[in-house]
Amino acid sequence: AQKVTQAQTEISVVEKEDVTLDCVYETRDTTYYLFWYKQPPSGELVFLIRRNSFDEQNEISGRYSWNFQKSTSSFNFTITASQVVDSAVYFCALSDDDTGFQKLVFGTGTRLLVSP
Amino acid sequence: SQTIHQWPATLVQPVGSPLSLECTVEGTSNPNLYWYRQAAGRGLQLLFYSVGIGQISSEVPQNLSASRPQDRQFILSSKKLLLSDSGFYLCAWSGGMLNSPLHFGNGTRLTVT
Numbered sequence: 001a002q003k004v005t006q007a008q009t010e011i012s013v014v015e016k017e018d019v020t021l022d023c024v025y026e027t028r029d030t031t032y033y034l035f036w037y038k039q040p041p042s043g044e045l046v047f048l049i050r051r052n053s054f055d056e057q058n059e060i061s062g063r064y065s066w067n068f069q070k071s072t073s074s075f076n077f078t079i080t081a082s083q084v085v086d087s088a089v090y091f092c093a094l095s096d097d098d099t100g101f102q103k104l105v106f107g108t109g110t111r112l113l114v115s116p
Numbered sequence: 117s118q119t120i121h122q123w124p125a126t127l128v129q130p131v132g133s134p135l136s137l138e139c140t141v142e143g144t145s146n147p148n149l150y151w152y153r154q155a156a157g158r159g160l161q162l163l164f165y166s167v168g169i170g171q172i173s174s175e176v177p178q179n180l181s182a183s184r185p186q187d188r189q190f191i192l193s194s195k196k197l198l199l200s201d202s203g204f205y206l207c208a209w210s211g212g213m214l215n216s217p218l219h220f221g222n223g224t225r226l227t228v229t
Contacts (some may be wrong), residue, residue, distance in 0.1 A: 004159075035218075041223070045220040047219065093160075103165065
């Protein structure tokens, strides 16, 4: 069965600090996709990144970076030099369905509070 | 560009009343459509998904139903709401490729009183 664990319920940092959000997943499939979404206070979910199971290259996008390690079944998300606008709930998600539907399994989310 | 519209943004309904939430997608054809629910303090749970008009798959047995009367329209309904139906409902769409990300609407916050 698929499972996504985000053990950090809430993280508080001060602006400009670096912060890492942890994500651990479980799946029996060899082909799967991992995602991160951001949910700001307004409520909508914003897609940040997807990664397939065959691509273990880490990715950097501006202040955001992702560390995918199959050996530990982890897909961690780091925000460098955090800003107040980064305050949101962040969800990690997994999809291993091969029918083309994104039947995502979400973690319970990590609430990030960045104070000035 | 593609956009997704979901309404209403907030809704307060008494127990036993009916429900109808609507979602429409613009700028794409034959999207996969999804309804998710986010209960307070919890992650998102997939309720329904659809690959085409009239084709609905249910993930979780519940007091809700979904319909897709048009290619880009997805409706979530209930005949009689329960207190446990309260939550944040999100509609989403994706393309047909396995690696297509989900794109979410702004959500509807439903409070059943």
